[in-house]
Amino acid sequence: MPLFNSSQSEVASPKPTGLERNPAQLSKFEKELIAIFVELMQALGFPKSYGEIYGLLYATPDPLGFAEIHKRLSLSKGSVSGGLKALKEIGAIKSVASDDGRRERFEPQLELKKLVLAYLRDRLQPQLESNTQRIQHLETVLNESQAPSTQRKVLQSRLGKLEKWRHKANGIVPWVVRFLN
Numbered sequence: 001m002p003l004f005n006s007s008q009s010e011v012a013s014p015k016p017t018g019l020e021r022n023p024a025q026l027s028k029f030e031k032e033l034i035a036i037f038v039e040l041m042q043a044l045g046f047p048k049s050y051g052e053i054y055g056l057l058y059a060t061p062d063p064l065g066f067a068e069i070h071k072r073l074s075l076s077k078g079s080v081s082g083g084l085k086a087l088k089e090i091g092a093i094k095s096v097a098s099d100d101g102r103r104e105r106f107e108p109q110l111e112l113k114k115l116v117l118a119y120l121r122d123r124l125q126p127q128l129e130s131n132t133q134r135i136q137h138l139e140t141v142l143n144e145s146q147a148p149s150t151q152r153k154v155l156q157s158r159l160g161k162l163e164k165w166r167h168k169a170n171g172i173v174p175w176v177v178r179f180l181n
Contacts, residue, residue, distance in 0.1 A: 091118035
């Protein structure tokens with residue numbers, strides 16, 4: 001799909017994001033930027049609401065509080081609360097003091113290095129560790145199966161390849177972390 005519609009000078013939106021819920025609360029610029037982060041977050045396995053929250057914070061020059069995020073995105077309070085908590089935990093956003101000091105406000109973490117490190121540490125590394133146990137379990141299950149020996153050999157070969165992929169990924173992640181630090 002082309003980024004620009006040949007008959008217009010506007011960027012074409014690739015997919016609906018759900019932001020049609022409350023169009024008066026967001027500028028066209030904010031909607032388009034949020035759409036970028038929704039797609040990125042979903043590609044990384046995060047819920048759409050995380051992308052909406054991060055995108056809004058990214059598109060807004062000043063930090064926003066919970067109530068502002070809730071109102072502007074028309075997300076449920078639970079989605080906003082859970083999204084803010086998760087985004088803070090992975091280092092995608094940070095809390096900043098408000099002018100009155102009473103309400104917590106949020107702004108995006110803009111350093112790519114911190115975002116990548118958090119993703120590797122909090123999402124990819126635990127997944128790789130979990131897969132180690134699953135592959136070992138699959139080997140046991142396959143050895144105990146009643147499948148014909150020709151099928152078992154093919155599947156054992158595939159499990160071997162999967163284990164090699166996992167082993168290589170386990171070696172790459174620490175290297176990437178060291179490189180980014």
